[in-house]
Amino acid sequence: MIYTQQKKLNTVISDFKKAGKSIGFVPTMGALHNGHLSLMKKALEENDVVVVSIFVNPTQFNNPKDLEKYPRTLEADVEKIATISKDILVYSPEISDIYGTNVSSDFFDFQGLDRVMEGAFRPGHFDGVATVVKKLFEIVTPTKAYFGEKDYQQLLIIKKMVEITQLPVEIIGCPIVRNEGGLALSSRNQLLSDSMREKVTFIYKILQKVKDEFVTKNISEINEFVENTFVEEKDFELEYFTIAEADTLQTATTREIDKKFRAFIAVYAEGIRLIDNMEL
Numbered sequence: 480m481i482y483t484q485q486k487k488l489n490t491v492i493s494d495f496k497k498a499g500k501s502i503g504f505v506p507t508m509g510a511l512h513n514g515h516l517s518l519m520k521k522a523l524e525e526n527d528v529v530v531v532s533i534f535v536n537p538t539q540f541n542n543p544k545d546l547e548k549y550p551r552t553l554e555a556d557v558e559k560i561a562t563i564s565k566d567i568l569v570y571s572p573e574i575s576d577i578y579g580t581n582v583s584s585d586f587f588d589f590q591g592l593d594r595v596m597e598g599a600f601r602p603g604h605f606d607g608v609a610t611v612v613k614k615l616f617e618i619v620t621p622t623k624a625y626f627g628e629k630d631y632q633q634l635l636i637i638k639k640m641v642e643i644t645q646l647p648v649e650i651i652g653c654p655i656v657r658n659e660g661g662l663a664l665s666s667r668n669q670l671l672s673d674s675m676r677e678k679v680t681f682i683y684k685i686l687q688k689v690k691d692e693f694v695t696k697n698i699s700e701i702n703e704f705v706e707n708t709f710v711e712e713k714d715f716e717l718e719y720f721t722i723a724e725a726d727t728l729q730t731a732t733t734r735e736i737d738k739k740f741r742a743f744i745a746v747y748a749e750g751i752r753l754i755d756n757m758e759l
Contacts (some may be wrong), residue, residue, distance in 0.1 A: 481557060481569045485618055487568050492530070494618060500527035504621030504648075506612060509533040510550035510666035511559045514656035518625040519563050521653055522604045530619050531560055532570040534577065538584045539607030544681070545752075550669050562658065577614050584610045589639050595728050596743050597632050597754070600718060608633055609640040615678070617645050623649045629663045631741060632728060632755045655755075657683065663755045670751045678714055678747050686757040689722075689742045698722050698732055709746075718745040722759065 482488040496583065497501060503522030507515050511533075522529045533556055533719065540546035553571060560567050574582060586605040592598075593605040614722055626634045634652045656664045661683030668676060685705060692701055709717035722731045725739035734740070738759045745752060 501622040503529045504624040514664035536611040716747040
């Protein structure tokens with residue numbers, strides 16, 4: 480069932496809540512792939528009812544051309560969702576339903592989580608993300624909400640937003656889903672040519688190499704290796720690579736036994752911006 484009007488969705492959700500049913504929520508921007516579907520499967524396992532939103536959020540785009548190019552495939556998305564379960568509720572609002580006449584972001588103090596990596600290269604991006612997710616949480620009132628670890632920084636930002644606003648929802652992080660070559664599934668992959676889609680598995684191979692070398696080499700050596708590798712790769716433009724503490728996202732300079740670390744990377748291929756990360 481597709482809901483475009485908030486009032487109708489609210490009525491249905493209210494009935495479920497009165498019946499004591501738990502609600503799982505998967506917010507998306509559409510152009511769905513198996514990564515999204517894995518979140519829905521997890522939500523179905525853990526909840527009585529599942530809601531999926533499909534909404535391309537304008538306030539999280541720094542580049543208007545990026546917003547314009549973002550794939551919109553609602554009909555195909557609904558068909559994919561139906562292959563998982565015909566009982567999933569799909570919420571596909573208009574911009575005015577979410578923002579009214581004031582299409583702008585709220586401002587949050589994420590205590591530095593938003594000032595590194597994606598936040599450093601996309602100012603205001605995470606205020607836009609947190610704003611729309613907060614609004615969707617207030618509409619759907621989920622018990623649990625599911626986010627993929629491909630956008631690991633976003634996952635931590637959402638957890639911090641929930642902590643700040645004290646919204647009664649549990650945030651569940653789910654593993655990255657990759658294709659056979661290791662490429663992290665992303666809606667943006669659809670914009671790549673077939674030949675480039677094969678080449679970009681190079682990003683995953685780099686991260687695997689970093690994970691292997693993290694055991695024996697120091698971080699400065701690994702950083703230098705990655706930068707030099709991309710200098711030689713003319714098909715790709717490295718925007719950033721960093722090894723950071725998994726809990727704070729602060730750039731790491733040395734390994735510490737009592738801390739967890741992840742490698743993060745952003746790369747342009749054919750003008751398409753791709754991000755990935757890997758636990759070390």
